[in-house]
Amino acid sequence: MLPEDVVAALDAVADAQPLLVATDFDGVVAGFDPDPLAVQPTEGVMSTLHGLAALPGVHVAIVSGRDLTTLRLLTGLSGEDAITLIGSHGAESTNPAVQSGMHSRALTGDDLARLDVLEGELRDLVTTRHPQARVERKAAGVAVHTRGLPEDVARPALEEARSLGQSRDGVRVLEGKSVLELSVSPADKGSALVALSRTIGPAARVYLGDDVTDEDVFARFEAPGDVTVKVGPGTTAARHRIADTDAVALLLADLLARRAVAQHG
Structure with missing residues (x-):
């Protein structure tokens, strides 16, 4: 009801x-x-x-x-x-x-280049420090997924991804449920x-x-x-x-x- x-x-x-x-x-x-x-x-x-x-x-x-x-x-x-x-x-x-x-506007070459760098940095971060998390490349961003992971595993992965995004110019941090996305689109x-x-x-x-x-x-x-x-x-x-x-x-x-x-x- x-x-x-x-x-x-x-x-x-x-x-x-x-x-x-x-x-x-x-x-x-x-x-x-x-x-x-x-x-x-x-x-x-x-x-x-x-x-x-x-x-x-x-x-x-x-x-x-x-x-x-x-x-x-x-x-x-x-x-x-x-x-x-x-x-x-x-x-x-x-x-x-x-x-x-x-x-x-459509993403520029500079946007896509920035996205490529972000993806590489995020994959390196996840591979070396948070291997249970998953990285997804999107059309305008790169996301880290932690659904199904224990809180003590998910939280640091998302926090470090957030810090990475906040340290980069032209990158927006979009937070969701068990996911954090670094986007180059406004x-x-x-x-x-x-x-x-x-x-x-x-x-x-x-x-x-x-x-x-x-x-x-x-x-x-x-x-x-x-x-x-x-x-x-x-x-x-x-x-x-x-x-x-x-x-x-x-x-x-x-x-x-x-x-x-x-x-x-």
Whole structure:
């Protein structure tokens, strides 16, 4: 069962025209797995998102720190679908309006060279000092993953990766659950969804997120009609909270049902 405040918020935006429904991927659309490439969307969630995207006046987006290629693979979306994909914390999207709306540029040769150096330094650090951690090269950054590792192993790996990033010019440190990314892009989830909003002009926006990087969205989605939902525990600027990915599936199905009723009387 959804919390009463969430139900009331969904009811209030069910007939908004247009309506933007956006969500993080890991920990929201999908659960977690020690192998980041083994995660799967919660049963029924993708079909519900497709159902929402098929309704008149509803725009759906999935935003993630994952690169766009991986996000396509895990969601099963090709980029030709009605659902907008936003990857690399906003640095990539299947919708060109996202990048143009942020006035962002493609990574330069200097950016890529800096990324190559970062990757080498991070791999050396992990190999020599934290061999149980995993390094992932992304389109605009390099990440260290510690999911499934004991706290006394994970913490120093993330702390040293953070120190490395903070000591380098032009590098942003993005922290998440059991992951830390060093990025050479200025993009974030909040600015990406604000850019998408400008092209849609939504009367209301719904956003679901579970991680630290989702707070960028929660802070920016502050209009009276916006519904921001934190998934799971932790300090947040979101207006509402639900427990877990099962509750996400319930929330999205509830919104789909309410929207369909509102449109068909």
